[in-house]
Amino acid sequence: MQSWTTAKPLAVPIPFDSVKRIDLEFVDVQCDDGSFSAYVFLNVKDLDPKAGRDHDRFAGSFSVFAPEECWGGEGHCDWKRGPVSAFDQRPPHHLTPINISMDITEAAIRLGDPKKLSVTVHAARTTDPKQSKDILRFKELTVLAYS
Amino acid sequence: MGTVKIRQNITHMSAAEVTRFRNAIKEMIARNDNRGFQYFAGWHGVPLGICEHHNPLFLPWHRGYLYDFEMALQEIDSDVTLPWWDWMNEPGIPAAYNDKTAEGKANPLASAPIKPMGVPKQPGWPTKTRRDPGGHPPGQPSAVPPPLGNFYNRLMKSSSYTEFRTSLAELHDNIHVWVGGNGGQMRDPSWAAFDPLFWAHHAMVDRLWRIWQHEPQGEDPDHATMETPLTFAKGPPLRVRDVLKVTQLGYEYAAQSSTVAGTA
Numbered sequence: 001m002q003s004w005t006t007a008k009p010l011a012v013p014i015p016f017d018s019v020k021r022i023d024l025e026f027v028d029v030q031c032d033d034g035s036f037s038a039y040v041f042l043n044v045k046d047l048d049p050k051a052g053r054d055h056d057r058f059a060g061s062f063s064v065f066a067p068e069e070c071w072g073g074e075g076h077c078d079w080k081r082g083p084v085s086a087f088d089q090r091p092p093h094h095l096t097p098i099n100i101s102m103d104i105t106e107a108a109i110r111l112g113d114p115k116k117l118s119v120t121v122h123a124a125r126t127t128d129p130k131q132s133k134d135i136l137r138f139k140e141l142t143v144l145a146y147s
Numbered sequence: 148m149g150t151v152k153i154r155q156n157i158t159h160m161s162a163a164e165v166t167r168f169r170n171a172i173k174e175m176i177a178r179n180d181n182r183g184f185q186y187f188a189g190w191h192g193v194p195l196g197i198c199e200h201h202n203p204l205f206l207p208w209h210r211g212y213l214y215d216f217e218m219a220l221q222e223i224d225s226d227v228t229l230p231w232w233d234w235m236n237e238p239g240i241p242a243a244y245n246d247k248t249a250e251g252k253a254n255p256l257a258s259a260p261i262k263p264m265g266v267p268k269q270p271g272w273p274t275k276t277r278r279d280p281g282g283h284p285p286g287q288p289s290a291v292p293p294p295l296g297n298f299y300n301r302l303m304k305s306s307s308y309t310e311f312r313t314s315l316a317e318l319h320d321n322i323h324v325w326v327g328g329n330g331g332q333m334r335d336p337s338w339a340a341f342d343p344l345f346w347a348h349h350a351m352v353d354r355l356w357r358i359w360q361h362e363p364q365g366e367d368p369d370h371a372t373m374e375t376p377l378t379f380a381k382g383p384p385l386r387v388r389d390v391l392k393v394t395q396l397g398y399e400y401a402a403q404s405s406t407v408a409g410t411a
Contacts, residue, residue, distance in 0.1 A: 001287050031201065035324045035334040037288040050286030063290040065200065065320035068335045071193050071269065091204065091375075098201040101313065103301070122288050126329040129284040 001049060001124040002135040009043075009116035010143045016113050018147040021105050024059075024119065028097035028139035031066040032077055036135050038062055038123040042107055047120050059107035059119075062100055068127065097139070117143060151399050154350055157230035157241045165243050166250070171224040172343055173255040181381065184341075185262050187216045190380050191340035193263040193272075197380070198336060203372040206312050206356050207387040209349050214396045215382040216346060228398060231350035234293035234322055240280060244344045256343045261332070273332060276342040282328025290325035303359055308368045311359050319352050354400045357393055367391060 012022070024040065041047055044057040053061070070077035079093040108114055123136035157165070176184040190212065191198040199208035217229050232241055239245070244256045258276050262268075283289035295318055302318065305311035327334020332342050339345050359365045367373060373388045393399055 035320075035327065037283070037290050037324060039288040052286070061288065061291060062317055063321040063324040065323040065334065065336060065339075067337045069271075069337075071272070071337055072196075091199075091202065094196070094198065094200060094202075096202075099313075100317070124283070124287040124289075126279075126283040126287070126289070126334075129287055 001122055001129065002132055003047070003049065003120065003122055004136060005120045006118050006141065009118045010141070011116055012108075012114055012143060012145055014145050014147050016108070016115065019105070019108070019145050021103065021146045022108050023144040023146075024102045024104050025142045025144055026100040026102075026136075026138045027142060029064065029100050030097050030137040031064050032079055032095040033066065033134070033137075034068045034125055034127060035066050036064055036123055036125045038064075038121050038136055040102060040104070041120045041122075042104065043111055043114065043116075043118050044120055047122075049122070051122070056110070057107070059104040060102045062102060064098075064100070067095070101144075149397065151394050151397060152226075152228045153402065154228045154354070154398050154400050155230050156233050157243050157347055158233065158237060160230060160243075167224055168227050168230060169243070169249060169254070169256055171220050171227045174223045175220060176255055176259055179262075179264075182219050182222060183264075184259065185264050186380075187212075187219065188261075188340040188345075189263050189265075191345075192335075192337040194266040195380060196337065197378050198340075199377075200336065201316055203309070203312065203368055204375060204377065204387070205316055206352070207368070207372075207390050208377050210353050210356070210390045210393070210396070211377045211379060211382075211385045213346065213349055213353060214385075214390070215379060217398070218382070229346055229350045231354050231400070232344065232347035234348070234351060235296045235299050235355075236294050238292070238294055240278070240326070240344065241347070244347065259341055259343050261338060261341045273338060276332045276338070278326050278331040278333060278342070278344070279328025280326050280331075282331070290321045292325055293322065295321070302355065303362055304364070305359065306364045308366050311356075311365075315352060315355055319348075322348055353393075357400055360391070 039061050040059045041057045042059045077095055079095040121136055125131055125135055189195050199205050213229055220227050246254050247257055248254055260275050261273050281292050298318055302314050305314055324334050332338035368387055375387050377385045
């Protein structure tokens with residue numbers, strides 16, 4: 001299992017008492033190396049690796065449906081290969097990274113009046129429970145708050 | 148225009164209806180040409196892999212895919228439609244797909260052979276589908292088990308096509324990962340469509356889109372998406388706009404009461 005925590009807390013961008021909805025958005029999550037599931041927790045230190053949905057700081061979960069192995073030839077699953085020319089009107093590679101949005105409004109409310117959010121993610125593949133890195137791979141994490 | 152057929156909840160179908168559907172699938176599995184089960188499964192995974200996920204074409208592409216598959220099924224039995232698995236309300240896999248045997252024989256809805264057409268078999272490829280619903284090591288993150296009814300209201304309140312198809316894709320991914328568990332084919336796009344349950348899962352996805360289309364906020368995709376051609380290995384050329392109305396594809400999900408004459 002992979003454990004990842006924000007290097008520094010993310011600021012809630014508007015006063016929390018005006019928040020109607022608050023989302024976490026994982027940007028450019030790579031989905032080219034097998035399905036996995038992830039649990040997301042807020043503002044927790046020293047989290048038990050076995051913490052589950054019943055943890056009081058549990059905010060939500062997501063699963064990503066992705067191919068386990070590339071069955072094609074070299075480069076077949078390389079989503080980085082871009083258009084071959086200016087005339088290439090084909091859609092992007094189907095394994096192009098995705099954004100994952102998670103509504104954490106209820107979990108944030110349970111924290112009281114959070115001004116900052118520390119996010120911890122546990123991610124695992126059932127096919128390789130000992131894998132501890134490179135399961136959840138993404139570009140950045142953003143907090144979106146709506147008043 | 149012919150009569151629109153109703154796709155039904157597999158759990159609510161009569162024993163006779165399930166038997167007809169099962170027999171049609173069995174016959175489709177036995178066909179080793181471009182009308183057969185392996186052929187269509189290969190569009191989604193090995194060898195063609197032309198499926199669309201995590202983008203605006205996700206819902207339209209799978210709607211067209213199910214349409215082509217259903218047409219092939221109806222070549223075998225014109226009264227058969229694709230049933231849906233109501234994972235919003237039903238815990239676990241429906242018995243029709245889960246029972247190992249049916250009428251004293253192996254149940255073709257429980258497992259199917261994997262024989263990709265047109266490509267030599269590679270070492271390590273699975274030879275038949277299996278499932279491991281909910282399977283995961285203790286204490287590790289896992290997919291949410293059905294029923295997923297707690298997510299229904301938020302899904303239906305989606306205020307744009309982008310928000311809806313993104314939210315539905317997350318539920319769709321969750322079910323794939325849950326059914327596949329540890330090493331089952333449903334968790335891998337390369338092999339998922341070889342599992343007969345795939346088609347009931349996607350009929351449910353398609354049904355939820357159909358329901359949302361009726362909501363006040365159930366908007367169409369943007370203009371550019373609407374004009375995008377959908378890529379299939381055969382079948383009629385379809386753009387996204389061609390698959391928006393399910394009745395034009397010959398089916399509906401709504402149960403229908405008997406009809407009475409009006410005043411005219």
